[in-house]
Amino acid sequence: MKYHISHILLYVFCYTSANFFSEILMSSTTHETFPRAGFRRRIASWLYDGLIAIAVYMTAGAASFLLISLFVHFGVFDLQGYQHLSDTITNTHWLLWPNEFWKLAWVGLFFVWFWSKSGQTLGMKAWRLRVQNQDGTRISKKTGAKRLLPTLLGLGNFAVLFDRKNKLSLQDRLTNTEVVLLTLEANRGRL
Secondary structure, eight states, X not given: OOOOHXXXXXXXXXXXXXXXXXXXXXXXXXXXXXOBOOHHHHHHHHHHHHHHHHHHHHHHHHHHHHHHHXXXXXXXXXXXXXXXXXXXXXXXXXXXXXXXXXXXXXXXXXXXXXXXHTSOOHHHHHTTEEEEETTSOOOOHHHHHHHHHHHXXXXXXXXXXXXXXXXXXXXXXXXXEEEEEOOHHHHOSOO
């Protein structure tokens, strides 16, 4: 029986893609159990992520400053009687509040994107922490957004001090999530 090269390639493609997708399905249905993270690691991770959040905030501020300066340059609006653009932004409410919202939105997007993509921000990766649903699955973007407000700039983690048995923070309780401590092997890989 003669086999044409296209039959062999089709067989190889089907076999490898079936193995690939079965590995994906198996990895998404089986979850390792890790212990919940304690207060110290959470706060250390919070410090790392705080520095990154400041950098994101500053970068978003630089982008908005550039955009506003282009608007002034092309005559969309003027300096409103001020000598410097920074004074215009600071003292003009219709520029100040959208500008602040823009910068805070980028910080929020930073956290939600990393939490929903891999469960780890850069600070969490450094301290081997991962946020996940209590059943071990990855959180959604919607759940990540819900975690932002009760996090209270990291102050929600202080609830762990009062709940040493369950080690759940305020944001964990309100969103049915948990922060777990990964093993070295589980922490390897990309963000």
